[in-house]
Every structure is written in C-alpha cells, then in structure tokens.
Amino acid sequence: MPRRAPLIKRTLILFGVVVPALAWALVKPVRVAVPTLNGVSCVEQVCVDQLDRLGEAQALYREGNEFIAERFGVDLMQPRVVFCSLPACAEGFGLGVRSAVTVGTVGTVIGPKAWKPYYMRHELIHQLQADKLGSVLLLLKPSWLLEGMAYALSDDPRPVLADPWQGYRAQFLAWYGQSGRDALWERADGVWLNER
Numbered sequence: 546m547p548r549r550a551p552l553i554k555r556t557l558i559l560f561g562v563v564v565p566a567l568a569w570a571l572v573k574p575v576r577v578a579v580p581t582l583n584g585v586s587c588v589e590q591v592c593v594d595q596l597d598r599l600g601e602a603q604a605l606y607r608e609g610n611e612f613i614a615e616r617f618g619v620d621l622m623q624p625r626v627v628f629c630s631l632p633a634c635a636e637g638f639g640l641g642v643r644s645a646v647t648v649g650t651v652g653t654v655i656g657p658k659a660w661k662p663y664y665m666r667h668e669l670i671h672q673l674q675a676d677k678l679g680s681v682l683l684l685l686k687p688s689w690l691l692e693g694m695a696y697a698l699s700d701d702p703r704p705v706l707a708d709p710w711q712g713y714r715a716q717f718l719a720w721y722g723q724s725g726r727d728a729l730w731e732r733a734d735g736v737w738l739n740e741r
C-alpha cells in the first residue's frame with residue numbers, strides 16, 4: 546500500500562503541473578484562460594492589448610451578447626474575449642492565419658482584422674455551441690454544422706465566402722431549414738462527424 550502514495554503524487558504533478566504547462570506552451574489559444582499573463586489588460590471580461598481601444602472592444606462585446614440573447618433566446622455566461630489590435634498580440638495567442646478563435650467556454654481571441662460585429666457574433670455562437678453541446682463533444686461534430694451555423698446565424702454580410710466556408714454555410718442552411726431555431730440544439734446534438 547505505501548507504494549501507491551508516490552504514484553498518486555506523480556499523477557497529480559503530471560495533471561496539475563505538466564499538462565497545463567505543455568498546453569500553455571504548445572496550444573497558444575489556451576492562454577485566453579489567463580490573458581493578463583500574455584500582456585493584455587482586462588476590464589471585467591473584455592481584454593485588450595491597447596487600452597485606447599477598450600471602449601470599441603466593449604461595444605463589440607455588448608452588441609454580440611445582445612445579438613445572441615435576441616437570436617437564440619439565451620444569455621451567455623459572460624465569456625472572456627481578448628481583442629488584439631496588433632499582430633504580436635494575435636501571434637501570442639496563436640491565431641496564425643485565423644481571424645479569431647474560440648476555446649470552448651474558456652474564451653475567445655479576436656485578431657486585428659476581426660473587429661467587426663459579425664466576427665464577434667460568429668465567435669460567440671461558437672461559445673454557445675460549447676455551452677449547449679459540450680466543449681469536448683464539439684470535437685465529434687462536423688465542420689459544416691459548427692462553422693456553417695456560425696457563418697449563417699451571425700448575419701455575416703459577405704454574400705460569398707472562401708471555400709470551404711461557403712459550402713459549410715450552404716449545407717447548414719439546408720439542414721437548418723428543416724426545423725429552424727425551435728429544435729436547433731436537440732437536432733445538433735444528434736449530428737456526428739460521419740454524417741453529411
């Protein structure tokens with residue numbers, strides 16, 4: 546029995562220290578969990594890399610949350626959103642070529658080109674998906690459902706998106722047209738990766 550204590554201690558160290566440290570180093574969007582360690586300033590749930598743009602970021606955040614409440618009839622649990630004005634900030638959170646990224650229900654990073662209402666709504670829809678369907682289960686959902694929903698229901702004004710996003714939006718709209726908002730989450734819960 547005394548041998549179990551070192552095993553338990555090593556396991557706790559692995560999952561309590563090593564795994565989070567590796568995630569922080571290798572999966573940069575995870576840094577949204579503690580954004581101030583990445584050089585941004587936060588006022589409540591809105592974080593910015595340039596304080597002179599805080600008001601603009603807060604307005605986008607507020608509009609996005611109001612949109613979600615009106616469109617979906619739910620209030621999000623005040624998600625954290627980091628607004629990066631500078632490419633160095635976006636790179637620090639691992640955006641790469643992406644305009645924005647959402648990490649489950651942990652938070653969202655908005656890149657320099659994504660300071661627009663429809664980008665904010667798009668990412669908040671991803672937050673809602675994680676809340677309604679489960680962050681881990683999102684890994685088992687097809688892109689046409691997740692991205693298609695975010696593009697279609699965010700009121701993205703672009704008539705034509707680059708591939709594959711345009712196809713995802715069209716496929717989602719065809720699927721959504723069968724029952725609309727009333728059964729959205731129940732139906733989405735039953736869609737898995739191998740389905741079209």
